[in-house]
Amino acid sequence: MPRKRNAHRSPDMPTLADVARLAGVSEITASRVVRVQGPIADSTRARVLTAIAELGYIPNRAAGSLASAGSTLMSVLLPSLSNIVFPDVLRGIHTALTETAFQPVIGVTDYDPLIEERILVSFLAWQPAAVILAGLHHTPTARRHLEHGRFRVAELMDIDGEPVDIAVGMSHRQAGYETGKHLIQRGYRRFGYARHNVTTDDRASARYEGLCSALQEAGLSLVAEHCYPDASSTKAGRDALAILLAAHPDLDVVVFPNDDMAMGGIFHCMHAGIAVKEKLGIFGFNGLDIGQAMPMPLSTILSKRFLIGKTAAEKLLESRERPAEKTIINTGFDIIEGATA
Amino acid sequence: MPRKRNAHRSPDMPTLADVARLAGVSEITASRVVRVQGPIADSTRARVLTAIAELGYIPNRAAGSLASAGSTLMSVLLPSLSNIVFPDVLRGIHTALTETAFQPVIGVTDYDPLIEERILVSFLAWQPAAVILAGLHHTPTARRHLEHGRFRVAELMDIDGEPVDIAVGMSHRQAGYETGKHLIQRGYRRFGYARHNVTTDDRASARYEGLCSALQEAGLSLVAEHCYPDASSTKAGRDALAILLAAHPDLDVVVFPNDDMAMGGIFHCMHAGIAVKEKLGIFGFNGLDIGQAMPMPLSTILSKRFLIGKTAAEKLLESRERPAEKTIINTGFDIIEGATA
DNA sequence: AAGATTTATGACAGCGCTACCATAAAACGC
């Protein structure tokens, strides 16, 4: 009675042992061929490969992970998937991981550090090779896990702070500051700001602060701001601008936390017959394609989301061990002049 | 010398055995508490839970999967992440999986069945509980794996065909057909169509065919079409429309394969001073928020992407075993009249 | 009260793979 357990694999899924037997080698040699590891004679490799093809062998990664105490999974924790920014980051990660043995496992935190912590712990159960998350701010428990774990860690988007291992991103504070300087230089003086409800989006807050300090340096300050109660969207931007202008018709420029909302702002202007740029400047953030395809391209800041994801994943693959010094990679940003401010 | 292997877990990560010892129960009992499975006395559960908290125990899912020949992973294979459609689907899946033990592992196929097959096989190595993919068309090898595997399968987006297990989506052929009928009824006669380069996007092709057959029924046919050589984008739509109109200034409506391109079309009209709807109708597909936030909301078809993802994942969770009959769930679509056609 | 059932727990083997150590043969050095 060789096989006692019957809850197991379908009609005898072949195992490494089957492959080894058919190829006339030991299990460990077959294993080495599969993993492309260690010295193997060409003839042996060929025999094993043939056996694999013949049996339709699929390795069992759970067994492999258990035996080697490590997996080929990379945990990716993103705040949101509604915000186009994060699919872009994910795309970058995925691009870097193509052709490698690594696979991303994704979780969505909804910008909530507690959810992040919960998902992180559940991901750790897979002994991932690396963990990628957004931002440098995590719960103490999460941070402890990140610091003591046997895996690489990349914190994306933001570089204003102390990373656990690697940080890849840009300074959002500086982006906000440069936005302010840029607009002041172009003659704008009466600034409005349209927020949205995500209070835990640290990056948006950092940009806001940067903008304020640029204004302050120039002896200015925000004339008005409005916080739209719902999540960010084009409609949110459109409505927010309407409200802002109703209360403060004398604004000459309005800064939005992202391009989606800024486009909403432009749509409001189109609807209300306000001459964008001459009468009212509109400034966004992200540099989405759609904004640049408009008849008057959106003035905004290009954040390099794909590059951030790709760079982070590549960097993580460089070494399995965490190096002594932390790495901070600034992918920077570009101001897109556009035609709306 | 108890611990011979030193490549293993960091300074003694606690195992279930440690938890069991501390709680004064057997390993299997501790395991049952962790998995919330089988009858456990309240007092015992409490002791085990305390031990877990005290040790900071994190279960090892690789070991669990190996022992039980099954994992809590759900493989998700999407054609693309650039196309907003799929992050929306993914969001739906993720929503359904929150609060369950399942975690999505994602792969991107780039609309290529061969890449899909390759990723599928590498995912199968984790013995996933379910596999989610887009469309009903796969390579023979992929299909064989899907049919013989011990996991549930959901094929999303499309329902025009024979699924392996579950299909959730809508009839794209019908959507194209209804688009044609709707536009004909509104008086449009001279139709143009702007494609993009993705020849393997079966859904877009099905809509195209549906549109053509509606025209045919009415004794009409496409006056012109243009295939933009690059991937779909707003700019692609804008350029494609410009080219189309240059050759055929007499078109009275242009249908686009998606909203992104349709918006590009509108931007072209704005730029060229063409009265949208009166002079030229524009029709999209997807029903993206941004199109509806425009001063003249885009006429389009609302595809229920989030719902598709969510429904599929929920359906998959209903039973671990594949039922005898296949399930097809039609999430339908809505025509959004909008103001552009 | 004696059996039948349910509830709570445990012993043990083994899932399929790889780390570790050992060995044998081939290539190299001088």
Next chain:
DNA sequence: GCGTTTTATGGTAGCGCTGTCATAAATCTT
């Protein structure tokens, strides 16, 4: 030509968990 290194392969012992079967105690029948 005799050590020494390199190349190629194998034996063995687990990795940490859960399926299976067994058992003991509590509860329910009639």
